[in-house]
Amino acid sequence: MTTERSNQAQRKNVQRWIGLGAAAMMALAVAGCRQDMHNEPKFVPQRGTTFFADHRSARPQVAGTVARGQLDEDTYFYTGTVIGANGYREERDALPFPVTMTVLERGQERYNIYCTPCHSRVGNGLGAIVQRGYKTAANLNDDVHRAQPLSHYFYVMTHGFGAMPDYSAQITPADRWAIAAYIRALQLSQHANQADVPAGTTVSSLKSVAEAKGLPASFAEPWELPTTAISALPPVASEGTPSMAPAGAASPRIQIPHEAMPKGSATSKTSKPATPAGMAN
Ligand code: HEC
Structure with a gap:
């Protein structure tokens, strides 16, 4: 009985020493890497470096890098242009998807929101902002603008044109195409002739x-x-119908x-x- 008890005590003692030894080794190991962790090689954001020839620590994107879900460079849907026979980008008189009544209605709604302030509801370029002194917007119904291909309207909305700002941030590509389709409908509404409508309908x-x-x-x-x-104009009504x-x-x-x-x-x-x-x- 007594020998068994002293054996147990001895075993406990040995375990304690092993534990202490392990702790001491760990402390040594940690102390050993302390300096490395503090002086780790790194680039501080927005600070230069002598490591690269251009002295920039932030590296430019590798050419041709595409963010996930944004591979939209080369399609007609996103650019409104195709590479023509001569190797240059060209506009086309076509929508990248079939035109339906839903597309036209969406286009009408978006046009009335985004374009009428300058181009007016009928597209004659005399919208309310033009009344207030902005450069006269293009008359979308004149011969020049009627002759333009559909993707030109898309292009103008995407990149702006002269005094006109671009609308790429406000209007999605699909909606820009819907507006382009609606502009055609608008032009037709002002210039349709009998050949444009089905038999039995009159223009x-x-x-x-x-x-x-x-x-x-x-x-x-x-x-x-x-x-x-x-300066001689009455103030703009703050609510309800514009005072024009x-x-x-x-x-x-x-x-x-x-x-x-x-x-x-x-x-x-x-x-x-x-x-x-x-x-x-
Ligand atoms: C802030 C006023 C403004 C708004 C809003 C505006 N435009 Fe314009 N737009 C102009 C002006 C001004 C011009 C003429 C630019 C020039 O000649 O410098 C123009 C020209 C154009 C042209 C003719 C480009 C050419 O080749 O002659 C098209 C097409 C056009 N706009 C479409 C649109 C569409 C579609 C929208 C709606 C998404 C829109 N615009 C919204 C002011 C505006």
Whole structure:
């Protein structure tokens, strides 16, 4: 009995020594790498280095690096251009996906939000901002702009054009194409002829629509640019309908035949912006 107990005590003693020894080794090992961890070779952000020839510690991306999910350089959908026969990028008069009514409606909605401030709802370039002094925006219905390929509109929205800022941050590529498609519809709404519509449908000019509805001839005439000096203009209404065409009164700034809405649409006098009859709206 007694020998067994002293054997146990001895074993415990040995275990304790082994434990202490291990702890001491660990302490030595840690102390050994202490200096290495402190003086580890590294680049401090935004600080130069003599290691690279250009003295920049932050390295530029390897040419051709593509972030995950962003391989969008070379397709028509993202650039609006294709590489033509001569090796240069060219625009094309085509959408990268089939046009449907849903696409056109989306395009109309986006156009009305992003483009009308300058180009106006009918695309004549006399939007509200232009009324206030901005450079006259392009008339999308004139011969030059009607002759442009669809992807040119996409390109202009993506990169801007002259005084026009780009809209690549605000409008997704798919929506830019939808707007481009809608611009075509807008142009057609002002220039369609009988050959453009299915048999049994007739195309009427804005003038004849206005006459048939008993509207004044001015309804179908192009809008005028303001002649009044900007400083002489009344302040912009803070809410509700813009003050540019007060119901029943000729506006000093713009000749929108607003009071001439079709009979039976009394509310439209104050609640709708002027849009020529026959326009999709
Ligand atoms: C802030 C005003 C403004 C907005 C908003 C605006 N544009 Fe423009 N846009 C202009 C001006 C100004 C020009 C004429 C640029 C010039 O000649 O310097 C122009 C020109 C254009 C042109 C003609 C380019 C050419 O080759 O002649 C197209 C197409 C066009 N805009 C489409 C759009 C579309 C589509 C939108 C909506 C996404 C839009 N713009 C929004 C001001 C604007």
